[in-house]
Amino acid sequence: MRYFFSFLLPFCLLANVESAFALKANLQSSPDRNSIQAESFEVVSRRLVTQQVNLISRIEQALIQPDSNKMRAVGGQLFTQTVAVEGFLNQYANPQALCSQNQGASISLNSIPPLSASNLKIYCSLYNSSQVLSKLTPLLDRLLSRRGEITHTRELPLVSGEKQSDLVLPLSPLSRPNLHKPATPYAILEPDANNNDSIFIGKSKKKAIANYNPPVQPAIKPPSEALTTLKNAEKFLAIAISEFPDANNFHNPKKTAAELDSLTYDVYPKEKEIHHKLLSMSNTGIFRVLQYQAYLRPLNTVENRSQKNVLGRYPFPVLAESKGDFTPNLPLQIVKGKFQLLPQGVNYGFIAEVGDIPLEKLDASLQVVAPEKRNIFINYQPPKKLNALQAERQKIVTGKHQISNTVEAKLNHTYLVRNFQFQLPEIIANNQPLTRKQRRYLDQLLEMQSSDVIVAFRPISRRTDGTYTIVWRVLQQLNDPQIDDLESYLTYQ
Template sequence: MRQLFWGFLLPFPLAAMPVTTLAAEYNSSSSLTQNLTSKPTAEKFYTEAGRLVQRQIDLIARIEQALNSPDPNRIRVVRGQLTVQVKSSENFVHRQEKHTQTLCNSQRDLFRKISPASNQLTSAPDQIYCSLYTSSQELLKLSPILDRLLYRRAELALVRELPLISGERLPDPVLTIAPLQYPQLNQPAIPFSALEPKLSTYGLGRQQQIIGRSAKTAIANYAPPIQPAIVAPESALAILTQAKEILTATQGLFPPEIRFTDPWENARVVDRLTYCVSQQEPQIYAELLALPNTGIFRVLQASAYQRPLNTLWNRLQSNVRERYPFPSLGDAKDGFNPILALELAGERFRLVDQALDYSFMVDVGDIPLEELDSNLQGVTSPTRELFLNYQPPQQLRALQVDKRRFVTGKHQNWQQKSVIFSHAEAKLNHTYLVRSLQFQLPEMMLKSQAISPEQLQQIRSSDLVIAFRPVHRRDDGSYTVVWRVLKELPAPKIRQ
């Protein structure tokens, strides 16, 4: 812990060094208004103040992210950035007024007495100057909180020593010949939990779950590490909220040519562009989407829904699947609603079939969705007969056997020559037929506990024939897909 504390404090003397200013120096005076008599000086003031306000807003957003992240490197980064930002703001305001605290305290009392309607009585530069100073001093209260959080995050991942200001290295007092590894703070810290093995899985990289009986695992008694649950301190969030409100109110005092960006809104836009359809795509396919039981969504790579191995995640934060859930295929009945859980495994489409759920799909070529109906007219006879006449077994074990047949393509005796899989090669502007069977299993079945025949018959289920068509491929390999439910078959029953 001594080494952790020593390494943590090293970057902060940087803040005592001269900070490069964003514009030319200003002559101090007793009043900002008197100092802004010439137009060029006023322009320089607004330009530099605007940059500092934007940087402070961006820092608040980064601190919020770090507070909710289990990665100690994020805490270390924003802790150093906080020191540099506060020094930059202080240098700026001290160039304008040497008695900063006295002036801004009197201005703050004046602001409280003046109503918003008569706020023009106070000069805009004075308000900007004091708002920037007040918000930076508010953020400075986060320093001890971030210091404490760094020690807590150090319980989850390795915190390496930082280099000295001069760049020199101090030898290890015990192992003098051991190389000293400095951290890369732009990379996640190495978690202390045991390295997670990359287990071989069954069928397109997905591990199948066995229901109704115990099954061997790749590693006996192996349990993946529990991800931490991180909650940002209320005291820190209150400080950030206060500083953000001050800076937000200050933006309206700047000339209209100085504009500010909202990092929170930018993050939301980037998130939607990464994982969701664009705003124009539903309009392009509005005619198709006007038909009943249709929809449009973004099909992502399976890796987008999975936590990378040997990384720390805050399990309390929403993941991609929670933010952008798979589309529902009908109205929820008694809490059960089938979904189109379609994803990409490399260059192949597949459905995420959990527990007893299983499916099979066929590429039927370039057939518009509007031309397909519940009788699958226009589809070749063998394919049509399989999708409409396939009868799922009613035995628990037989259901899982059929599921493996569609995953592997082995031991199939369907009355046609081609092998039918639960996945298919992704091709743009091709239409795919899917037969999807989904079951809502009770928790006791998922834990391989015994269940009575009466309880088996009460399991809710669905059997649907669906068609989907990829209409746009992104640079990241994901697809925009339009889909349509063609036929709802009788819900399958499990007898034993």
Template sequence: MRYLLLIFVSSFLSLLSGRVVTASEIQTPNLVKQNTLRSTSAQSFWPEAQRLVQDQINLINRIERAIASDDPYGVFVSEGKITLHQGEVERFLKSQYQNPALLCTRTNGGITPAGSDLSVEQAQVYCSLYASTAQLMPLRPVLERRQATLTPNNPLTLSRSQQSILAVPPQKLPSPPTSYVAPEPPLVGIRAKTPISGYQPPIAPAIAPPQQATTTLASAKQLLSQAVASFPSATSFIDAGETAKLKESNTYGLDQQEPQEYENFLSQPNTGIARVLPSGIVNSQPMQNRLIPTVAERFAYPPLLRGIGGDIAPTTRSSGRISQEDEFTPRFAVKLENGNFQIAQRGLDYGFIMDLGEVPLENLDPTLKKVRALSPQTRQFFLNYRPPNELAALQVDRQRFITGKLGEVSVSEPVQQTTALESAINRLSPDAPVVLNHTYLMRLVQFQVPEVVLNRGTVNREQRRYLDQILETPSSDALVAFRPVNRRPDGSYTVLWRVLNQFPDPQIEDLEKYVNLQ
């Protein structure tokens, strides 16, 4: 009996120890598997979160472009992208924690709730991504309404037996815009015939982003900035909006190294550097959103007069009733047209250009006596030409230079109208063929015509006491030399210029004839 009891006790202990060992052997792989999953989840958090944050940055930029455009398909695509992005974010959030609302509600002061394997930084990214995605969802109905307003409605055709239910006949839409090979220069203060009788040019759309969408996107951007700040320092994100601005600057502006390359020349007063673009790039589309600045407005012609430090030199001030932003500044208004440098025809601006050949800009002086390419008659005309002081005569001179039919023009000093002088004048025009590293001489006359004159507006009795200020027309008359020094693959040129001389500002003395006085 004694031996039987010992055998039973030993067997029981061995079985008990075997069960314990078996349980530990079974539990150990489960713990290892759980720890492995947690480690894998923690390692995959940052790459997946970075991808989703980058996708949301791109989505916000896409929505901003869509709500400011007149393209309904861009709005449609943005709405679909919101739905797809929401699904991806939800799957990612639930893979890290099953209840995102609970986690982000309890996460306070850098403390994550129990049961979460996320670090403090990961929890901040988690909650910022959750909140920013929730901000984008209310934009879907806004985009749906915007898409409905932008989509063109095709008119329904009625059969012969049906009658229109409209009490008022439908409004006749304007004709599509007509593109001319060489548009006529504008006339100021004169009513001219239109090229097509009865032609009504279409009105460019004015599409403003909805205020609700703008506020929502700003809030989502702020939440995303908090998420970006919580990522490791080595993580980088690409802002599509900033990238587009940089790309646009490289497309239409100067390279960063170009001003440094010509630093010695640009250190002199009244010098500058600019990029001359083809007219096809500068001219905007006729039916684009008129609330968005055009390329010509975003990359305006550079100011001509600069001091040694690069500051814009003082120019003619406009009326004290006009803001400082509207002050007149002479500009290097030159563009490319069919392989020629051409003076931009804006308002009453005009001038004439001549190719001097390979003459260094440093060798030119205000008297032009060292320029062998200029005949005495041509040099005399460049220095002594005088713009008329009446609007009608001024526009006649302007048309003569544009068409090349100069005839007799005014000069500041009495000269004999000889055959040589007429031949020299007839060789001048507002454009000249482009030749790299050639120097061009340009006489540039510019005006800032008041809006009341451009539109032939009305000046009432109360405003007549300020008539002199209302009709004030700042102007400039400059002798400029410029030289193309680099050609881009897109056909644009980098040019250096130098203002050789400034003539007295031309005055227009009869502008009151071109406004309606009450």
């Protein structure tokens, strides 16, 4: 009765079941069953072990993603994989009796199938792994219902030959899901508006669309019991894989995904080797400057906000030692073929191209730089009033200042950056009212971290996707800029 409802699944999910049953029929009709079993065991078991490894990887991804289609797909794949494994194992012996630790001592030699000791290990490891994974079925069903609160969960197609009409609109065709595509989220039709995280203190910020608030992305934490189950299943599969002669050649989905992610967003290892001499110097580094779209969430999509995004996995270069949770960095990105300093909060900076000057020849005095550019980078002083600072930042970002945060990207040219970063007090940044009790600790509440850094960088390669790999060097770390009038922006209860 366990597989009585298998006809409800689409044919694409029953491929493994059919192949397992077909193999069983072929073995039973063969005149030399033992020889064919011994010959085909390694081939079939290898395929099933590989499928099991890939299935675990897909389940792990489904657990952390809000897509209901992925959760439904792995639920069906787990069912068909369990049927395929059991159909294969039952051809040789009763796996429950053969591989059970409690009954293992009472097994007679006559009940052991004609397999080598290594194949027996694979046999029992595959069985134990499948049994462990089958415990996830009720959990996946429960999580699928929760995913249905985020994205649409539509009916699956019926088996070929059956028909069904809409109960409300009989002439209307039913919408069928494609489990290979992400499910449609409920929060759709997001406007293509600029929703940067700029902070405007002391004045109201006009929204691109009145009274519009972007949808809150879900925070999904995979159940601990599911992760434990997957780890236990992986341990059994590791035993099975170690018994194959070419165990090192088995495909590792996690390793492949990490390598592809690195190739997409990180620098090549060869680039580090080529520039190892410069990178051995202090206050230097190498970084891949990405297109600004890489840091944006696509519109009308749902993401798990508890998972690291591209910026979380490949953060901007750190330019100075961290001060608590404040870390000065170089927020550089590519916008329409130009280098741009990403404006964040009240942070700002400016950038200029200084010609083909090797980074090794630059120092804090900037003597090899043209005088007019040297004077700007050395003598510029940021405003000390918050309102003037925000106005200065806005002029530079919008291109209404003689200095700019954007410059044309060119290979083998050197660029200078003067970068100002501020960590405003939380009570100011969030416009929190000051209580009577907090007034005693006003000095501590108004403490602010900041940095002022002059850094040079040089593009060394350009990829076909328009991204650049740069080497950078911190030339000077100036005194921390101050804001003198933070107290005037306090609100009182």
